[in-house]
Amino acid sequence: MNQLGFHVESYLILATLLFSIGAVGFLTRRNLLTQLMSVELMLNAVNLVLVAFNRIHVGTMSGQLFSFFIIAVAAAEVAVGLALVLGFYRIRNSVHSDDADTLRH
Amino acid sequence: MQGILKVFPLNDFALIWGILLFPLVGAIVNGIFGKRLGRSAVTLMALTAIGVPFLASVFSYWVLLRAGGDAGHGHEAAKLYVKGWDWMSLSLPQDAGSTQLEVAFSLDGLSGTMALIVTGVGFLIHLYSTAYMAKDPGYHRFFAYLNLFIFSMLVLILGDSLPVLFVGWEGVGLCSYLLIGFWFGEDKNAQAGRKAFITNRIGDFGLLVAMALLLYYGGALDWTSMSSAAESRFLVPIDLSVGVGRPIGAILEWLGLRYVSAASLIGIFIFLGCAGKSAQLPLYVWLPDAMAGPTPVSALIHAATMVTAGVYLVCRMAPVFVLSPAAMFTVAFVGALTAVFAATIAFAQRDIKKVLAYSTVSQLGFMFLGAGVGAFTAGFFHVLTHAFFKACLFLGAGSVIHAMHGRIHDADASQDMRYMGGLRKYMPVTCWTFVAACAAIVGFPGTSGFFSKDEILLKAYTSSVQLPEHSRTLKLGTEDIVLMQWPSWGPAVLFAMGVAGAVMTAFYMSRLFIGIFMGEFRGWTVVAVAAKSADHAHADDGSREHAGHHGPVAGLELEGTKPSESPWQMTLPLVVLGFLAIFAGLLNAPLLKIAPLEHVLAPLFEHLEGVVLRPDSDLLEHQLVWFGVGAFTVGVGAAIWVYHLKQGKPAEEFAARFSGLYRLVLDKWRVDELYQETVIGALEILADMAVWVDKWIVDGVIARVPAFLVSAAGAILRLFQTGRVQAYASFVVLGLVGIGWYLAMPHAELSVLGDAVSGRYVVSASPGLGYTYRWDENGDGKYESNNYLARTSLDLSLGRAERRTIKLEVANVFGRTDEETIVIERPREDKSGGTTRIDVYNDDSGGLQGVVRKPGTANQGKQP
Numbered sequence: 001m002n003q004l005g006f007h008v009e010s011y012l013i014l015a016t017l018l019f020s021i022g023a024v025g026f027l028t029r030r031n032l033l034t035q036l037m038s039v040e041l042m043l044n045a046v047n048l049v050l051v052a053f054n055r056i057h058v059g060t061m062s063g064q065l066f067s068f069f070i071i072a073v074a075a076a077e078v079a080v081g082l083a084l085v086l087g088f089y090r091i092r093n094s095v096h097s098d099d100a101d102t103l104r105h
Numbered sequence: 106m107q108g109i110l111k112v113f114p115l116n117d118f119a120l121i122w123g124i125l126l127f128p129l130v131g132a133i134v135n136g137i138f139g140k141r142l143g144r145s146a147v148t149l150m151a152l153t154a155i156g157v158p159f160l161a162s163v164f165s166y167w168v169l170l171r172a173g174g175d176a177g178h179g180h181e182a183a184k185l186y187v188k189g190w191d192w193m194s195l196s197l198p199q200d201a202g203s204t205q206l207e208v209a210f211s212l213d214g215l216s217g218t219m220a221l222i223v224t225g226v227g228f229l230i231h232l233y234s235t236a237y238m239a240k241d242p243g244y245h246r247f248f249a250y251l252n253l254f255i256f257s258m259l260v261l262i263l264g265d266s267l268p269v270l271f272v273g274w275e276g277v278g279l280c281s282y283l284l285i286g287f288w289f290g291e292d293k294n295a296q297a298g299r300k301a302f303i304t305n306r307i308g309d310f311g312l313l314v315a316m317a318l319l320l321y322y323g324g325a326l327d328w329t330s331m332s333s334a335a336e337s338r339f340l341v342p343i344d345l346s347v348g349v350g351r352p353i354g355a356i357l358e359w360l361g362l363r364y365v366s367a368a369s370l371i372g373i374f375i376f377l378g379c380a381g382k383s384a385q386l387p388l389y390v391w392l393p394d395a396m397a398g399p400t401p402v403s404a405l406i407h408a409a410t411m412v413t414a415g416v417y418l419v420c421r422m423a424p425v426f427v428l429s430p431a432a433m434f435t436v437a438f439v440g441a442l443t444a445v446f447a448a449t450i451a452f453a454q455r456d457i458k459k460v461l462a463y464s465t466v467s468q469l470g471f472m473f474l475g476a477g478v479g480a481f482t483a484g485f486f487h488v489l490t491h492a493f494f495k496a497c498l499f500l501g502a503g504s505v506i507h508a509m510h511g512r513i514h515d516a517d518a519s520q521d522m523r524y525m526g527g528l529r530k531y532m533p534v535t536c537w538t539f540v541a542a543c544a545a546i547v548g549f550p551g552t553s554g555f556f557s558k559d560e561i562l563l564k565a566y567t568s569s570v571q572l573p574e575h576s577r578t579l580k581l582g583t584e585d586i587v588l589m590q591w592p593s594w595g596p597a598v599l600f601a602m603g604v605a606g607a608v609m610t611a612f613y614m615s616r617l618f619i620g621i622f623m624g625e626f627r628g629w630t631v632v633a634v635a636a637k638s639a640d641h642a643h644a645d646d647g648s649r650e651h652a653g654h655h656g657p658v659a660g661l662e663l664e665g666t667k668p669s670e671s672p673w674q675m676t677l678p679l680v681v682l683g684f685l686a687i688f689a690g691l692l693n694a695p696l697l698k699i700a701p702l703e704h705v706l707a708p709l710f711e712h713l714e715g716v717v718l719r720p721d722s723d724l725l726e727h728q729l730v731w732f733g734v735g736a737f738t739v740g741v742g743a744a745i746w747v748y749h750l751k752q753g754k755p756a757e758e759f760a761a762r763f764s765g766l767y768r769l770v771l772d773k774w775r776v777d778e779l780y781q782e783t784v785i786g787a788l789e790i791l792a793d794m795a796v797w798v799d800k801w802i803v804d805g806v807i808a809r810v811p812a813f814l815v816s817a818a819g820a821i822l823r824l825f826q827t828g829r830v831q832a833y834a835s836f837v838v839l840g841l842v843g844i845g846w847y848l849a850m851p852h853a854e855l856s857v858l859g860d861a862v863s864g865r866y867v868v869s870a871s872p873g874l875g876y877t878y879r880w881d882e883n884g885d886g887k888y889e890s891n892n893y894l895a896r897t898s899l900d901l902s903l904g905r906a907e908r909r910t911i912k913l914e915v916a917n918v919f920g921r922t923d924e925e926t927i928v929i930e931r932p933r934e935d936k937s938g939g940t941t942r943i944d945v946y947n948d949d950s951g952g953l954q955g956v957v958r959k960p961g962t963a964n965q966g967k968q969p
Contacts, residue, residue: 016668023838026831026834027831027834027835028831030831035830045360097829097830097831098828098829100828100830101827101829102828103828104826104827104828
């Protein structure tokens with residue numbers, strides 16, 4: 001705790017919750033779009049942790065910097081992921097992730 | 106002359122590149138683009154690729170002669186030299202430094218003459234081939250191979266060191282293989298090519314070993330160092346029984362072969378290479394089979410040039426050879442034996458190319474006989490004349506076959522003497538050039554073959570190789586090793602074999618000539634076998650095919666085209682070669698006191714001291730010539746009597762009376778069968794064993810067991826590949842949880858650094874994020890404090906043979922704890938001795954001091 005009344009623990013707990021929600025969502029939902037959103041949720045949890053820890057290390061901005069990178073990568077990832085989902089929908093007429101099992105056979 | 110030497114200085118004679126590269130370019134162009142270029146372009150390219158090097162060789166030779174003349178009769182032989190690039194650096198044994206191998210080429214009297222033969226005869230044969238191969242679908246391929254052969258041969262000849270020569274040596278072997286199997290559609294031809302290649306490989310092994318020995322004892326591989334080969338380096342005794350096992354060593358001892366000089370060993374191994382390339386006993390078997398190739402190939406490669414490479418190499422290595430009477434006598438004796446042996450086989454052959462092939466083997470034997478007795482000039486001169494007359498004979502035979510093939514359409518039958526005869530009427534040019542070449546090979550007085558063979562016979566009797574007195578025995582340790590000397594019966598035996606070979610040559614060549622050109626044409630009556638197999642041959646002769654389809658009966662006369670003379674591209678080379686066959690003898694005719702070739706070659710060989718002539722050799726020169734004339738008269742006379750006057754009846758009677766012997770000779774003494782049963786049979790058994798091992802051990806065990814393991818593992822791992830993203834993701838999550846759990850738990854780990862001598866130990870705990878520690882230092886089982894502290898290491902001092910139990914408890918931020926216990930024991934004093942130790946310390950003045958501590962005293966007393 002520093003003099004501004006900042007508790008890193010609360011941010012960490014929030015981030016853990018967000019990450020868990022994302023992970024569970026990714027694991028349980030079969031809709032590819034929902035899964036993409038879950039991935040985004042997990043990424044945001046990580047961003048939150050990075051920014052929170054940056055608050056402890058006064059004078060550096062590397063946490064923020066990493067967050068920006070992750071946001072940029074996440075944007076690219078969504079673009080590619082949505083394109084893949086779209087392509088998949090054209091072929092299989094479905095966005096169900098269980099239908100994407102061609103490589104298994 | 107000065108101007109020429111400015112453009113082409115003798116020691117950087119760039120024209121040699123021109124000689125070398127034209128055939129290479131020709132081979133590449135014809136080989137890659139030949140199919141699209143069309144026949145006339147291929148012809149032009151091929152003829153240019155050989156014609157230009159011929160002109161360049163003539164020019165270089167002229168420069169060489171002028172340069173030699175300008176320098177006067179100095180001790181150094183004139184030599185044109187060009188260096189390409191550094192090839193590799195070889196380190197020498199016994200720390201003698203290293204030697205630099207260069208890709209360099211040189212042209213002196215020996216290689217220059219050889220280059221003239223190769224390019225000159227090569228050009229004529231290229232020209233001949235343009236007509237001979239005109240209808241062949243592989244026209245461009247043929248000339249690509251032929252040009253590549255010329256290139257390799259020139260590398261072989263002009264290379265300035267043994268490794269460069271070896272590159273050419275292998276190159277001509279490859280081209281020979283490719284050209285023997287040129288019509289590889291027939292299994293027989295492909296087999297013949299393979300046989301030639303493999304037999305040559307056996308010889309090449311010898312050459313490689315010789316190169317290694319030369320490098321080991323001589324320290325260099327180029328001609329210049331070779332020509333100054335020192336006795337001291339090569340007259341070194343070698344104990345052959347080392348490392349071969351006791352029984353073999355005992356056998357060697359019994360044979361008197363236990364100790365040899367390095368020169369002998371090198372000579373024998375080089376000769377093994379030469380015997381392979383030049384078809385000498387016991388490796389001659391490939392050459393007769395090599396006749397499966399197109400006839401111009403037989404003329405160029407298997408008569409005029411490639412097969413003489415062995416003789417060239419022996420001449421080239423003369424400085425080493427003359428240091429060993431044993432090796433030289435082996436060369437001479439094997440040569441003489443081959444000359445006689447091959448001639449006996451030629452007696453009974455009916456295939457005209459086979460007769461010429463055995464004749465070639467026999468003549469090569471003559472060359473080795475000459476070189477072996479130290480008459481390198483005579484041996485090499487026979488290479489020259491043989492190139493002319495044998496090329497002429499082969500090309501003449503090719504012309505005959507060409508004509509016969511137009512009638513018989515069968516590869517084998519069109520070469521069979523029994524269907525020929527009387528061709529004199531139909532092919533006058535071929536006939537008369539054949540007469541000229543025959544006259545040369547049988548030794549008709551005044552022709553080229555007469556002079557060269559006569560010189561060899563003379564030298565076989567008068568010349569021998571002797572070591573100087575002081576180097577006939579070598580010292581090895583305390584033993585005296587007596588080197589083998591030229592046997593006293595040597596000259597007489599070699600001479601007798603040579604004369605016998607000459608008589609036989611005269612006989613079988615006359616038989617061949619009479620069989621082909623004299624009497625009546627027997628080809629009108631073609632036996633059924635030949636005609637039946639005609640169907641598949643040469644569809645382009647469709648109009649004449651009907652001869653084969655009427656089911657002819659043996660002895661029935663058939664109509665058909667008459668054999669006719671060949672086109673000018675074929676007859677012109679014949680005329681030129683026939684002319685040379687008769688008159689080339691004047692290049693080296695000591696009998697007539699004219700010997701220009703001798704003058705060119707003499708500087709290379711005259712300083713060789715090992716070659717000793719009989720004191721009365723000048724006297725014998727004019728007496729022994731009657732043996733040569735006699736051999737010619739007897740051989741030709743007998744052949745004319747048997748085959749012309751008596752129409753071959755005496756030969757038939759002989760064959761009937763000694764049918765066993767006749768069959769044996771007809772079957773070439775069954776040497777091939779002997780090799781098949783012994784060497785090849787043994788190899789096949791070995792191969793069968795290897796196959797068994799491969800099938801049951803390698804494939805069965807080594808391959809199948811891992812394959813089973815992999816497939817079993819795959820069967821299990823396949824279950825995890827569900828094809829569902831969630832399943833994969835859950836593995837990732839599981840892994841993540843595992844890592845998280847590991848990080849969240851504390852891990853106590855202790856490590857000890859200590860010195861048993863001084864008794865000081867440091868125990869340290871491995872660090873971790875947020876770890877705090879408490880220690881039990883004194884070994885009473887209780888921790889020294891209840892609180893966890895940041896102390897990560899302990900310093901201990903233990904007495905002799907003391908044990909201490911150290912406990913550590915680690916807590917992390919979550920309050921989890923972990924325990925670790927170690928026992929440290931300082932050993933008892935080491936009384937068994939041990940290593941001496943040096944203690945080093947700084948003395949008062951700041952310098953370093955060392956105190957030597959003997960084992961067992963390490964800790965007694967203080968440092969001074």
